[in-house]
Amino acid sequence: ATVLVGAGAGGDMLADGHLEGWAASLRDRGVAVEVVAGVLAQALTRQAAVWWACRVARCETGGGIAEAELPAVESAEAWLRSPEQWRAYAANSSAESVGLGTPSGCAALAAFLAGDSIAPSHLDALAPQPHLVGMAAAAAVELAATRRPLDEGADAWGPLLAIGFAIATGDDSWQESPVG
Numbered sequence: 001a002t003v004l005v006g007a008g009a010g011g012d013m014l015a016d017g018h019l020e021g022w023a024a025s026l027r028d029r030g031v032a033v034e035v036v037a038g039v040l041a042q043a044l045t046r047q048a049a050v051w052w053a054c055r056v057a058r059c060e061t062g063g064g065i066a067e068a069e070l071p072a073v074e075s076a077e078a079w080l081r082s083p084e085q086w087r088a089y090a091a092n093s094s095a096e097s098v099g100l101g102t103p104s105g106c107a108a109l110a111a112f113l114a115g116d117s118i119a120p121s122h123l124d125a126l127a128p129q130p131h132l133v134g135m136a137a138a139a140a141v142e143l144a145a146t147r148r149p150l151d152e153g154a155d156a157w158g159p160l161l162a163i164g165f166a167i168a169t170g171d172d173s174w175q176e177s178p179v180g
Contacts (some may be wrong), residue, residue, distance in 0.1 A: 033157040037141045040164050042134035046085070046114035048167050049133045050076055051174040053107035053140035055163045069104035072097065076104075076111035080174045088115025103147070106140035 001082035023145035026036050041049050057073045059066050065073060079087040090110035098105040112118070113132040117125035141160050148156035 009098060032141055033145075033161065034138075037157070037164065038134070038138040039160060040161070040168065041138040041141065042131060044134065044137070044164075044168060046130075046133045047174065049137035050080055050102040050107065050110045050114050050166045051166050051172075052167050053103065053110045054080070054174075055167070055172070056141050056144040057103035057107045059144075059163070064101075065104060069098050069102050072102070072104040072108040076107040077174070079111035079114070083114070085116050085121075088112045088117075089121060091115075100139070101143070103140040103144040106136050106143060110140065111138035164169070 010113060026039075041052065044052065054073050056075050057069070057076075072091075075087070075091040079091050085164040091108040095105045095108035095112060098108070099180055100109060110133050113128045113136055116127065118128045119126035141157075141164065144160055146154045148160075163172060
């Protein structure tokens with residue numbers, strides 16, 4: 001499968017395509033799952049990182065996304081379907097509306113940060129730093145893990161990381177999914 005890494009801030013780190021073995025070795029060494037998620041989010045392409053954030057926002061509790069948070073994840077998915085700058089700005093507005101204390105707010109922020117400019121539309125473009133998309137996606141994953149059922153305990157991260165690895169290996173793609 002095509003590995004969707006390389007365009008993130010740390011893309012060359014995982015370009016060999018052995019993501020699952022790499023993650024297992026990190027965990028075996030006692031590396032925290034938060035770190036594994038953060039490195040994976042940095043290694044993904046901008047679009048793949050946004051998709052991971054959207055996917056975990058939609059499945060965070062197993063029962064689906066809260067209705068009040070749905071517009072934020074839908075705005076991020078709209079940017080994925082058509083990554084135009086005006087959609088990135090719309091995603092930022094959604095992120096501000098729902099708040100960054102939610103996975104969907106972080107997904108929308110990731111879409112904004114994956115756009116061409118973080119400057120207000122009336123100013124000259126200002127490209128975001130490449131690592132910011134991954135940071136927002138990792139925040140979405142961490143917030144989603146905290147919302148998982150309490151009986152999952154440490155296993156709350158398992159399904160969320162599995163989604164990230166499926167995206168990285170090309171087994172889960174926004175390009176083949178009916179987003180939105």
